[in-house]
Amino acid sequence: xxxxxxxxxxxxxxxxxxxxxxxxxxxxxxxxxxxDLLTRAAEHWPDRTALHxxxxxxxxxxxxxxxxxxxxxxxxxxxxxxxxLGVRRGDAVALMAPxxxxxxxxxxxxQLAGIIAPLNPGLGLGxxxxxxxxxxxxxxxxxxxxxxxxxxxxxxxxxxxGLLDTLLALRPTLAADPAPALPQLSGVRTGFLQxxxxxxxxxxFHGAAPGAxxxxxxxxxxxxxxxxxLAAHTHTNQVAxxxxxxxxxxxxxxxxxxxxxPLFHVNALVVTLLAPLFKGQAxxxxxxxxxxxxxxxxxFWRIVENYRVAVLSAVPTVYAFLAQCPVDADITSLRFAAxxxxxLPEAVRTAFQDSTGVALVEGYGLTEAxxxxxxxxxxxxxxxxxxQRLPYxxxxxxxxxxxxxxxxxxxxxxxxxxxxxxxxxxxxxxxxDDRGNHLVRCPNPGDGGWLETGDLGHVxxxxxxxxxxxxxxxxxxxxxxxxxxxxEDALLAHPQVTGAAAVARPDRRSGEIPVAYVTLSPDxxxxxxxxxxxxxxxxxERAAVPRxxxxxxxxxxxxxxxxxxxxxxxxxxxxxxxxxxxHLDGVEVRAEIADGAVEARIxxxxxxxxxxxxxxxxxxxxxxxxxxxx
Numbered sequence: 229x230x231x232x233x234x235x236x237x238x239x240x241x242x243x244x245x246x247x248x249x250x251x252x253x254x255x256x257x258x259x260x261x262x263x264d265l266l267t268r269a270a271e272h273w274p275d276r277t278a279l280h281x282x283x284x285x286x287x288x289x290x291x292x293x294x295x296x297x298x299x300x301x302x303x304x305x306x307x308x309x310x311x312x313l314g315v316r317r318g319d320a321v322a323l324m325a326p327x328x329x330x331x332x333x334x335x336x337x338x339q340l341a342g343i344i345a346p347l348n349p350g351l352g353l354g355x356x357x358x359x360x361x362x363x364x365x366x367x368x369x370x371x372x373x374x375x376x377x378x379x380x381x382x383x384x385x386x387x388x389x390g391l392l393d394t395l396l397a398l399r400p401t402l403a404a405d406p407a408p409a410l411p412q413l414s415g416v417r418t419g420f421l422q423x424x425x426x427x428x429x430x431x432x433f434h435g436a437a438p439g440a441x442x443x444x445x446x447x448x449x450x451x452x453x454x455x456x457x458l459a460a461h462t463h464t465n466q467v468a469x470x471x472x473x474x475x476x477x478x479x480x481x482x483x484x485x486x487x488x489x490p491l492f493h494v495n496a497l498v499v500t501l502l503a504p505l506f507k508g509q510a511x512x513x514x515x516x517x518x519x520x521x522x523x524x525x526x527x528f529w530r531i532v533e534n535y536r537v538a539v540l541s542a543v544p545t546v547y548a549f550l551a552q553c554p555v556d557a558d559i560t561s562l563r564f565a566a567x568x569x570x571x572l573p574e575a576v577r578t579a580f581q582d583s584t585g586v587a588l589v590e591g592y593g594l595t596e597a598x599x600x601x602x603x604x605x606x607x608x609x610x611x612x613x614x615x616q617r618l619p620y621x622x623x624x625x626x627x628x629x630x631x632x633x634x635x636x637x638x639x640x641x642x643x644x645x646x647x648x649x650x651x652x653x654x655x656x657x658x659x660x661d662d663r664g665n666h667l668v669r670c671p672n673p674g675d676g677g678w679l680e681t682g683d684l685g686h687v688x689x690x691x692x693x694x695x696x697x698x699x700x701x702x703x704x705x706x707x708x709x710x711x712x713x714x715x716e717d718a719l720l721a722h723p724q725v726t727g728a729a730a731v732a733r734p735d736r737r738s739g740e741i742p743v744a745y746v747t748l749s750p751d752x753x754x755x756x757x758x759x760x761x762x763x764x765x766x767x768x769e770r771a772a773v774p775r776x777x778x779x780x781x782x783x784x785x786x787x788x789x790x791x792x793x794x795x796x797x798x799x800x801x802x803x804x805x806x807x808x809x810x811h812l813d814g815v816e817v818r819a820e821i822a823d824g825a826v827e828a829r830i831x832x833x834x835x836x837x838x839x840x841x842x843x844x845x846x847x848x849x850x851x852x853x854x855x856x857x858x
Contacts, residue, residue, distance in 0.1 A: 233257055234471075240478045241608060242616050242690055248475070253620045253650065258471050260440035261463035263303075263340045263433075265470070265505045270300035273508035280535060281329040283401045284515035285523040288531050292329045292401050296508065299333070301430035306337035308428035309421065311435040313367060313394050315342040318664055320363040320446055324349050324356070324379060325371035326516035327491055329401040330421060332501065334369050335491055340433055345446040345458070346492035349379040352768030356382065360391050362458050363446050364660025369421055372397030373408055375516060387416045396421040400516070440464045443665070446657050447494055449595045449709065458657040459595045460667060468650040469498050469598040472618040474506035478563060478606060481507045483538035486531070488514040488524070488546070489707075498599035499541050499566070512537060519546045525553050533557035541566040543707030544576050544739055544849070547588060551579035564589045564606040568614070568707075575736075575847035590614045592693050594681055597621075598651040602693045613692040621649035623693055625686050626678075634678060639689045642696050646678040653679070684825070696825050701731065701793055706738040710772045712793075715744050718766035719777070722759065724752035727783045730774060731793050733800035734848045736808075743800050744774040747783055798826045801850055805830070808844050815841045828852035 234256050236248045259265040269278070274297035281292045294302070315321055321338040324347040325331050338344035345363040347356060349371065360368075370383035375398055387395045394417045397410060410418050438444070444466050446458040487500035504511050512535045515521055519542055524531075528550060531537070538561055547567060562584070568591040577588050587607065592614035593600040601623060602615035610616075617623045625643035626634035637643045655670030671677045682702075685695040703710040712730035719728040727747040732740035744763065748754060754762075759777040767773045784795040802819035805828050809815045814833040819826055830845055830852060832838040838854055845852045 236475055236477070236619075238477055239475050239619075241605060242610075242692070245616065245619060245691065248619045253468070256471070258467055260467070261339075261438045261442070262336065262444055262466055262502060263437060263463075265467055265502065266296075266300055266303060266336060269505040269508055270296045272296075276508050277510045278504075278508075279329070279332060279511055279513060281332065281401045281513045282515050282531075284517075285521050285527050287402075287515075288527055289534070290402070291512070294329075296505075299336075302333045302425075303336045303340060304433050305425040305428040305430050306333050306421065307340040307433050307435070309425040310337060310341040310367070311433070312424070312428070313417070315367060317342060317436055317438060317442060319343065319367075320345040320365040320660070322347055322360060322363065322365035322368045323370075323492070324368060324383060325398050326376055326379075327487075327496070327513055327518055328371075328375060328398060328516055329513075330398040331369075331491055332513065334398065334421065335497065335501065338369075339444045339463070340438065341435055343443045343446060346448075346497075348448070348490070348492045349376060349382070350769055350771070353382060353385060354768060356386060357389075357391060359448055359458065360386065362657050362659050364665065366391075366393040367396070368392050368394070369396050369398060371516075372399055372410070372420065374403060375400045384411065384413070387413050387418075390415075392416055394418075396424065398422075438463055440467075443654070445497070447492075447595050460654040460657050460665070461598055462654060465598045465651050465653060466498060466502055468620070469600060469618075470502035471506060472620070472651075473499060473503040473600060473603070475619065476603075479507075479509070479538055481509060483507075483509050483563070484535050484561070485509060485511045486514070486535075486537045486540040487511050488519040488540070488542060490518055493707075494593075494595050494599040495541060495568070510535075519543075525549055528553060529555050529557040529559055532559045532562055536561040538563045539566060541568075543567065544572045545706040545737055547572075547580045548576045548737060551576065551583045553583075555584055559584065559586070562586050566591055566603075568592060568600075572849060575843075578846075592695070594647075594683075596653045596679055597647045597649075597681075598653065601647050601651070610690075610692050613688075613694050615693060617687070617691040617693065621647060621651065623647050623687055623691070628680065637686070640686050642684060642686045645681045645683045645685050645687070645693065645695075647681060648676055648678045652677055703730070703732040703742045704740050705735075705742065705771055708771050710742055712742070714769075714772050715742055715763060715767060715774050718763050719744055719746055719759065721766060722754065722762050724748050724754045725759070729783050729791055729793055729796055731796045731800055733775065733797075733804050734850045735804070736847045739849050742772060742774045744777045745780050745783060745796050745799075746777060747780055794821055794826065801826050801828055805845065805848070805852075809841055812837050812840055822851075825851060829855050831855045831857050833857045 278296045278299045279294045282288045319342040322345045345365050371379040373380045397420050444463045445461045449457045489496040564587045589604045592602040604615040625637045655667035658666045658668045671679045715730035716728040725746050730744045733743040735741045756777050764773045784792040798819040805817040814837040816831045819828045830841050
């Protein structure tokens with residue numbers, strides 16, 4: 229393949245997009261698969277450090293280091309181990325563990341031997357069972373008892389229920405010997421993955437290598453979903469999206485990236501594992517808890533200094549914490565910080581940039597379009613935008629007709645955002661049988677393969693995306709997706725509840741948190757506190773437990789009798805901001821609905837009240853404006 233054709237001469241400004249797209253993507257001669265991408269990196273930079281994997285925040289000075297050559301050898305060994313277990317091209321291998329050195333290897337090896345199906349270890353057993361069923365995975369690579377005891381116990385439960393043929397444990401990064409004994413399960417092969425891999429050939433993979441159109445991964449789309457969805461990614465999807473990010477010329481080949489998001493999330497896979505392979509860039513992987521490890525923040529700037537980190541990717545909550553950490557090291561290597569997954573409060577942006585001098589660069593994407601679909605440029609701010617569409621993608625706003633067709637809107641007009649291009653997924657995996665994987669809700673080739681994102685917004689003439697809200701009712705808590713149906717089903721199971729609706733309430737720390745509204749039977753005696761306790765006991769994951777439960781006489785409906793959640797989001801926003809501003813006697817918030825989205829109108833009587841109110845309101849990622857009372 230031609231390296232000259234592969235890369236644009238320049239891509240660090242919005243105006244570069246047209247020049248890049250003058251060369252067809254096919255002419256770029258990208259690697260066909262993630263395995264080809266890894267092989268290319270090992271050939272180009274065999275002795276360059278690929279990974280610094282930290283055991284935990286306290287031991288950041290003593291990571292496990294691997295070069296691109298040794299990473300490829302390890303992937304061969306792990307893929308050959310999976311092959312000996314019977315994993316073939318169309319077979320899914322489930323991964324359920326916090327980040328560790330072995331998980332990075334297993335992720336790449338799983339995509340070489342078969343198809344990976346990463347699982348969020350925080351999901352309840354019911355969700356895990358359903359995801360295993362849909363993926364068809366009978367092999368699970370899970371955190372062993374040293375790495376995450378609770379995850380291991382869940383893995384054992386799944387194995388004892390007959391859902392697995394093979395259960396292999398992953399050990400912590402730089403684990404001390406000897407390894408603990410593992411239980412023997414009837415009819416299930418158990419052991420440590422590293423022990424099985426140690427016996428394998430590091431030089432070559434002995435199975436059939438994947439092709440560009442083969443499935444690489446099945447990623448579940450939500451952290452807490454009533455009906456789990458598995459998005460099927462091909463190798464082409466992943467390689468193309470990784471190239472779109474690596475093509476940015478802001479970062480040189482010697483740039484170092486920091487990875488703190490979990491590998492069951494597409495951002496960690498595409499942004500901090502695959503994209504760096506294109507240019508031989510090193511990645512510093514945080515310990516198992518990633519950004520959720522409290523001790524990390526006390527050490528963070530020294531880690532940046534030591535490894536000369538150039539870019540990190542995280543959610544707004546992480547930057548809110550980092551803004552409060554005094555910069556006690558030389559962080560001049562840090563070029564920018566990427567942020568996405570949920571709305572970025574202006575106060576978080578300002579606090580982080582004022583504290584560090586580092587630009588926060590927003591992006592936009594979704595699992596069904598592999599990962600990233602739009603990105604911003606350091607030094608070229610476009611206020612209110614989450615970035616320009618990435619090369620070779622098309623993003624537009626449309627009106628969705630009753631028959632499912634689209635009517636394109638003009639630049640600046642708000643509608644449902646749709647995406648087209650090489651990163652759009654193949655469809656959702658509904659299940660697997662002897663004939664293979666069954667996909668549903670695939671993008672319609674007859675309509676040009678456009679994917680409905682479920683997000684509301686507009687696209688300007690330069691291809692910059694401006695979000696206005698979500699057509700879907702998904703709640704995003706610190707980058708974590710929560711389906712309201714999980715909360716609603718739990719509350720409806722209460723014998724006195726006759727109706728339930730869960731919505732997002734704005735939150736200064738997490739962006740959004742779930743709250744619920746219910747109606748009760750006429751003779752009901754349940755209180756809001758009792759219903760909150762009921763929900764906490766019934767909802768399977770802590771992140772989805774509603775912060776409050778409000779009792780209403782009736783739930784709002786549209787003119788045709790459908791639930792109208794925008795009105796509830798308006799109420800939730802109004803309650804939250806009035807509570808946050810309650811100490812200001814001359815301030816009142818009245819939330820309104822404008823163009824289908826909530827806008828908080830802050831009524832102030834004096835300049836002093838206005839300044840104080842603006843300082844607080846700017847910490848929320850919602851639309852608001854000040855109204856001066858006479």
